[in-house]
Amino acid sequence: MAENRIHIFDTTLRDGEQVPGCKLNTTEKLELALQLEALGVDIIEAGFPISSPGDFEAVAQISQQIKNATVCGLSRAVQKDIEVAGAALKHAQRPRIHTGIGTSDLHIKSKFNATRDEIISRAVQAVKWARNLVGDVEFYAEDAGRTDNEYLARVVEAVIAAGATVVNIPDTTGYCLPQQYGDKIAYLINNVPNIDKAILSCHCHNDLGLATANSIAGVINGARQIECTINGLGERAGNTSLEEVVMVMKQHKYMGYYTNVKSEMLNPISRLVSDTMRMPVQPNKAIVGANAFSHSSGIHQDGFLKDSLTYEIINPEEVGAEGSKIVLTARSGRSALAHRFEKIGYQFNRNDIDVLYSRFLEVADTKKEVVEADLHQMAQAYKPAMATN
Numbered sequence: 001m002a003e004n005r006i007h008i009f010d011t012t013l014r015d016g017e018q019v020p021g022c023k024l025n026t027t028e029k030l031e032l033a034l035q036l037e038a039l040g041v042d043i044i045e046a047g048f049p050i051s052s053p054g055d056f057e058a059v060a061q062i063s064q065q066i067k068n069a070t071v072c073g074l075s076r077a078v079q080k081d082i083e084v085a086g087a088a089l090k091h092a093q094r095p096r097i098h099t100g101i102g103t104s105d106l107h108i109k110s111k112f113n114a115t116r117d118e119i120i121s122r123a124v125q126a127v128k129w130a131r132n133l134v135g136d137v138e139f140y141a142e143d144a145g146r147t148d149n150e151y152l153a154r155v156v157e158a159v160i161a162a163g164a165t166v167v168n169i170p171d172t173t174g175y176c177l178p179q180q181y182g183d184k185i186a187y188l189i190n191n192v193p194n195i196d197k198a199i200l201s202c203h204c205h206n207d208l209g210l211a212t213a214n215s216i217a218g219v220i221n222g223a224r225q226i227e228c229t230i231n232g233l234g235e236r237a238g239n240t241s242l243e244e245v246v247m248v249m250k251q252h253k254y255m256g257y258y259t260n261v262k263s264e265m266l267n268p269i270s271r272l273v274s275d276t277m278r279m280p281v282q283p284n285k286a287i288v289g290a291n292a293f294s295h296s297s298g299i300h301q302d303g304f305l306k307d308s309l310t311y312e313i314i315n316p317e318e319v320g321a322e323g324s325k326i327v328l329t330a331r332s333g334r335s336a337l338a339h340r341f342e343k344i345g346y347q348f349n350r351n352d353i354d355v356l357y358s359r360f361l362e363v364a365d366t367k368k369e370v371v372e373a374d375l376h377q378m379a380q381a382y383k384p385a386m387a388t389n
């Protein structure tokens with residue numbers, strides 16, 4: 001198997017930006033592209049240049065500013081699209097054209113009213129047009145998740161022979177199970193004779209909540225690029241979340257896979273993307289959600305306060321999060337209450353805490369969260385003389 005470095009292809013500025021309400025202007029795209037480069041992604045899919053003059057301009061400006069990452073532009077398997085993508089990428093240090101066409105029988109019949117052989121000819125032609133413009137061409141077999149594996153292998157072999165350097169196997173509709181998607185990648189690795197000439201890429205959508213699991217299954221079976229977005233943004237239920245796949249590989253180091261992403265930038269960039277796109281991150285989102293490092297149940301809080309490893313597999317600093325939080329709710333326990341009192345300067349013994357805990361539960365039952373001001377009130381009503389602040 002080829003080397004274990006996994007290339008991170010970020011498509012926040014293309015698939016992520018397709019989310020209704022997330023549209024970015026050129027300045028915003030450029031700022032995010034520079035941050036993505038600093039984060040350490042290998043490829044930035046900057047946009048779909050033929051889609052609008054604004055997107056052409058954004059891809060062109062990003063191409064001029066980005067020095068280390070590959071800058072990629074999307075196109076359909078249409079000559080004009082490919083030429084426009086090539087023009088937008090003209091000044092990129094490392095340009096890549098991403099072109100492709102639907103390969104499932106459903107797409108072939110319903111979208112193109114074509115035959116399987118005609119689709120292969122169009123795919124090959126598109127890759128050749130793109131290779132005349134840039135040395136790095138990625139081909140996407142749209143709806144590969146629902147494409148028959150034998151036919152998909154023929155497509156992949158043909159586009160590699162035509163010059164594709166990367167072949168993207170999108171689960172466009174988020175349909176596959178991890179085992180199925182992994183088997184698909186394994187089938188291609190084992191049945192495409194020229195597969196050693198290209199990298200296979202995972203592009204998984206999250207319609208069934210399986211995008212991260214499917215991408216990791218793809219890597220385990222031989223793919224060496226993952227297409228993903230910050231905060232898992234993307235069409236419909238979104239794409240594979242960058243922060244999740246990066247941390248899966250970091251947490252399971254024994255598998256041997258690694259990326260160049262600087263994990264301590266994950267939370268700051270998540271907030272930047274959320275603010276710039278005005279798209280909030282769900283609080284329970286893995287790695288970057290507001291509750292990713294919050295502990296609220298008494299059982300968890302007690303264990304966490306004895307040894308944080310009991311309930312946290314990631315050190316918040318490792319992903320640039322603010323830190324772990326002990327949140328007080330009606331489900332919290334005495335250790336958490338004592339801990340929070342201590343944090344704001346009150347030292348109580350066990351008997352004090354027993355008494356205060358009953359009062360705490362009365363308050364907690366009336367609200368979602370007991371906050372610092374409530375604790376001060378309780379402490380001062382109990383034994384004002386003991387307060388140290």
Ligand code: KIV
Binds near residue numbers: 015142143170
């Ligand atoms: O989901 C998909 O198939 C895509 C392609 C354009 C790569 O986004």
Ligand code: ZN
Binds near residue numbers: 172203205239
């Ligand atoms: Zn997609």
